[in-house]
Amino acid sequence: xxxxxxxxxxxxxxxxxxxxKLTGEDGLAAIMHAIQTGYRHIDTASxxxxxxxxxxxxxxSGVPRSEFFLTSKVWxxxxxxxxxLQAFERTLANLQTDYLDLYLIHWPHPLxxxxxxxxxxxxxxxxxxxxxxxxxxxHQLEVLMExxxxxxxxxxxxxxxxxxxxxxxxxxYDHGIIMEAWRPLLRGALEEEPILVALSQKYGKSVxxxxxxxxxxxxxxxxxxxxNVHRQAENFDVFDFELAPTECDEISSLHKENSPExxxxxxx
Numbered sequence: 001x002x003x004x005x006x007x008x009x010x011x012x013x014x015x016x017x018x019x020x021k022l023t024g025e026d027g028l029a030a031i032m033h034a035i036q037t038g039y040r041h042i043d044t045a046s047x048x049x050x051x052x053x054x055x056x057x058x059x060x061s062g063v064p065r066s067e068f069f070l071t072s073k074v075w076x077x078x079x080x081x082x083x084x085l086q087a088f089e090r091t092l093a094n095l096q097t098d099y100l101d102l103y104l105i106h107w108p109h110p111l112x113x114x115x116x117x118x119x120x121x122x123x124x125x126x127x128x129x130x131x132x133x134x135x136x137x138x139h140q141l142e143v144l145m146e147x148x149x150x151x152x153x154x155x156x157x158x159x160x161x162x163x164x165x166x167x168x169x170x171x172x173y174d175h176g177i178i179m180e181a182w183r184p185l186l187r188g189a190l191e192e193e194p195i196l197v198a199l200s201q202k203y204g205k206s207v208x209x210x211x212x213x214x215x216x217x218x219x220x221x222x223x224x225x226x227x228n229v230h231r232q233a234e235n236f237d238v239f240d241f242e243l244a245p246t247e248c249d250e251i252s253s254l255h256k257e258n259s260p261e262x263x264x265x266x267x268x
Contacts, residue, residue, distance in 0.1 A: 039236065074119075131152065157259065208235060
């Protein structure tokens with residue numbers, strides 16, 4: 001497994017498991033299998049309504065909690081200082097742990113500055129090892145950081161070959177913020193892209209593996225979601241080959257759309 005280092009020195013695995021819509025007994029079984037496959041980085045959110053089954057899977061896995069990197073996020077309806085602290089305690093209880101590795105603001109919100117102060121409080125208490133945001137534009141990050149004491153360590157955005165987030169990556173990189181990619185495989189919409197098919201044939205890897213390798217080599221942390229045991233194993237098997245820099249550029253040239261501009265004003 002490869003790691004990136006956050007701006008506070010914490011190591012984060014570059015590949016994890018996305019868990020959106022993994023719920024119930026089937027979700028529990030999928031998460032348990034992913035852990036057996038070797039996944040240790042698990043991304044969730046209170047909104048996903050699956051924190052409890054993730055906590056159960058981790059607890060019953062036989063793998064020490066210290067070997068996992070668990071991320072969750074505070075939802076829009078829980079933003080604000082006091083509400084965030086309460087939401088965090090619910091998340092800890094659901095995940096059946098006494099700390100998180102990473103806690104994020106799920107979406108920008110008028111109360112995100114107050115929410116950030118709560119995250120800073122949790123970080124200083126040692127209840128979370130790293131804090132960050134999700135779906136924040138460059139401008140929204142800039143406004144959030146105006147009053148921040150602890151700078152964000154992670155920003156999580158939609159990212160795939162059709163939306164490469166070049167400007168966001170440059171801004172976050174300049175501010176020491178690691179970027180994570182959600183919807184990294186565009187839900188199978190890339191399978192017939194000629195450039196990716198050609199690279200798939202060259203390396204003897206699936207298109208999904210090519211895209212995940214591109215994500216990692218271009219500086220992103222990535223966590224594809226799958227409940228399929230074969231696809232989980234395939235997604236995890238991306239560390240035995242390396243794309244040439246020119247091939248990464250070729251994939252990035254597929255870019256065709258930018259993130260929709262958020263008009264949410266970050267307030268106090």
